[in-house]
Each structure stands twice: as structure tokens, then as C-alpha cells.
Amino acid sequence: MRQLIIQVPRGNGKAVIEIAKSHNGTNLSRFEGNADEPIDVVMIHVSNQEVGKVLEELQDLPKAQITLIPTGVMTLQPPASEAPQQVVDVEERSPIEILLSGLQSVGSWQGFLGYAALAGFVVWIGLYTNTPYLLVAAMLIAPFAGPAMNTAIATAWGDRQLLGRSILRYFSALTVTIVTTWLLSLILQQEIPTSLMLDNSQVSAVAVILPLAAGAAGALNLVQSERSSLVSGAATGMLVAASLAPPAGIVGMASAVGRWDMVTSGLFLLLLQLCGINFSATLVFRLFGLSAQGTRYQRGKKRIFGISLVITVIALAGLLTWQFANSPNLQRSSLAQRANAEVQKTVAQVGLAKLVESNVRFTRSDIEDQDTLLCVVYVQRQPQVTASAEEIRDRLTQSIQTHLLQQDFNVTPLVDVNVLETPTVRGRGAGEQGRKGEKRLTANKIF
DSSP: OEEEEEEEETTOHHHHHHHHHHTTOEEEEEEEEESSSEEEEEEEEEOGGGHHHHHHHHTTSTTOEEEEEOSOOOOOOSOGGGHHHHHSOOOOOOHHHHHHHHHHTTOOHHHHHHHHHHHHHHHHHHHHTTOHHHHHHHHHHOTTHHHHHHHHHHHHHTBHHHHHHHHHHHHHHHHHHHHHHHHHHHHTTOOSOOHHHHHHHOOOTTTTHHHHHHHHHHHHHHHSOTTTOSSOHHHHHHHHHTTTHHHHHHHHHHHHHTOHHHHHHHHHHHHHHHHHHHHHHHHHHHHTTOSSTTOSOTTBOHHHHHHHHHHHHHHHHHHHHHHHHSTTTTOHHHHHHHHHHHHHHHHHHHOSEEEEEEEEEEOSOOOTTOOEEEEEEEEEEOTTOOSOHHHHHHHHHHHHHHHHHHTTOOSEEEEEEEEEOOOOOHHHHHHHHHHHHHHHHHHHHHO
16 A cells, blocks of 8 residues: 655645545545645555556646655554454555656665675675675675666666666676776785685576576565565565676686686676576566556657567577587586586496595686596495405596596596595404403303
8 A cells, every 4th residue: 555645736636536536545635735826735545556547647637746655554444343454455566666666776876886896895805715604795785686677677668768777887886896806806916716716606507597586586576565575675685686796706806817717707697697687577577567558657668678678588598508609618517516427327337336425526727728627536345346446446537537528528527536445344353252252261160
């Protein structure tokens, strides 16, 4: 339920009341006032979904001045026994509210860029000191979610002006964060990437799922009334920024140390995030009625919506094509998991030993023209196998390397097989024999 305060010239207040009644308005009131001229001030309360329709009809009244209270209110009417039912009747926000909130959030550049710089400081400290929880803190203060969601609002509405300003703010914030981390790495003379940088720079083949889910979650949060939302805005904002703050920091820090492969993966994630969020959030907004049709605010154009959505789809398809054509650089996380499964399968097929543990990962080394996949495997010989540990190690190493090369992973597999021996039971057996001897000696003494 939303509250609207309408000011109209004296004598037009009754028309406002009638409009409100036609849209099931409740707790209506009218009183006279004076500004530059005599006016009627009318307070009405209508459901969220009726706000846009009421605004359309109010535009026909002369000199109508409208104040929309963008927070939920509870309207209660007698009898008191119906109060519980009246307060639980909560609806989604009206499309016009979503649009106006998006327009309102594109101001204040100083605070916006200030948060982007602070996010750069925090994400740099987290990546430099290998402190994962600082990356979470950077996600909370990074201002990337707002421009990303406003881009989706502008696409769904077809508002070219809002679309341009949102994209500008998105890339401005990213630039500030990247430059901040780049300068910090240069000032403190960082020479090599940290382990946390390397871990977060590895892209999964399913990386596109995160921005698609984040866009849908962010759009649902903006659509839902604040009293009906089960998830806080900070949580969804953090989800949107989850794959933005760390890659932005990695791009800046990797540029400073000359790791251009990490720069490439970071830029890929930043672009993928924007396109994925825009695509899924736009569809959710359209599903809930956010479009240029049926409103007097004619900044939105159907043509802009179609063009923006097509460009988003083409960009998303292009990024995914680039990802799967550029193996393994943009699929390292997924390829490591697949390779680990193949290693375990090969150990089982050879049959000389049982698998204890296998660890497969891409190394930190930057060897030219080589994507090194390091496989460290621990095995335990089968009970019936009489081959030496060296023979088992050589056989498994050759089999694993051959099998991985046949999978066309486009990597150089380096395999280290460790054959572990089970502990001997000689000490335990000698002890048991000694105890049995003592029992026999005791029995002889008795007899």
C-alpha cells in the first residue's frame, strides 16, 4: 500500500477523490490550503499495483503536484477483527516506482566513486594478504550492483538516457577500482601474484550461471514490496557484486605485475557479469510489467528495448563463444575438476593400486606456450600386487599422462604419483606370541 499526497487548484480535490475510489483507494482525506493560490490537498492510499494507473489519470488534472511516499503503509478500517487480513495483503511494487527509483539513484557521483575507491582498497588488501573474508567485505561496499540493475531497468523500459548513464556509471566504478588496485600494487612494489589472486582468476565453464542468477535475484528484490521481501537488498546486492569486486581487483593487480593472462580472465568476467545480469533481470522486469506501454512518462521506447536486448544477447553469446573457443584459459576451474575425475578413473582401470587422494590444479608458473596441469596422486598398492613401488609409479604416471592427453584438454599434464605403503604388523604379532608363551609357562608351573 502506497500513500500519495496530491495538490491541485481549489475545486479539483473531489476529482482526485473519485479517481482514488475508482482504484479502490482507502483512508481518503481532503483539506484546503494556500500556496501561491488556493489549493486542495488530498491524501490517498492505493495498492502498489494501482499507483501507476492513478498517476496516469492524475496527469489530466490542471497543475497537479504529486508526492509519492516510496515506503509501505498499513491502512486499517473497522471492524478491528479484519485488521490481520488488511495488513497481510501485500503486492509487488508498481513499475513506475521501479523506474523512478532507478532514475533517482543515478545522482551523487562523489559518494558513488568514493565507494568504488574504498572497495578497491579492501579488495587489494584481501588479495594481497590472502584473506578471503576481506573479499566479502569488498563485495558489500562495492557500488556495482546499482548501475548493473539500472541498466536492466533501462533496457526493460526502453529508456536510452537511463541506459547510457547506467553503463557509464558501471564502467566508471570498475575503472576507479581497477586503477586503485593497480596503483597500490605499484606503490608497494608487488612482483608476483598471490595464491588468492590465482585461485580467483580461474574461470569455470559454468561462470555464466552466477550473473544470470544474480540478475534475477536483484530484479525480484526491486520488484517485491519491502514488507514482502524475504531477502534483504544488501544480500542481493552482494550477490550481484560477488563476481565483480574480485575480478576488478585482479585486473588492476595483474596489470601491475605483468600477468596478462589473469587480466584477460578478469575482463572476461566483468563483461560476462554485466551481460548476464542485464539479460536475466530485464526478463524478470518485463514479466512484472515494466515496459514503456501504459504510462505518461514517455521516455521509454519499444525500439530501444528491442535493440538493447538484442545487443545483450549477441554480446553474451559472443563471450560464451570466446570462452569455449579459448580453452583452457577461460575454463581452468572446470577443466581441473574434469581432469581429476579422469585421473581417478585411470587409477581404477590400471588396477595396480587403490586411490588414496588426488589433487589436480593449474600451476601458478607462467611458462611460455604451456598450460601446466599439475596432478599429485597418492595411491596404496593392491594386496595381491607384487610389483615394486617404482614400477607402480612409472606405470600409473604414463597411463595418467597418456589418458589426459587423449582427452584433448589442451594442457601439459605433469604427474607425480606417490605410492604409500601400509604399516607393518610385526610388532603386534610378536607381542601376541610373547603373551601366549607366558601363558604356557604359567600353566607348566601350576602342574
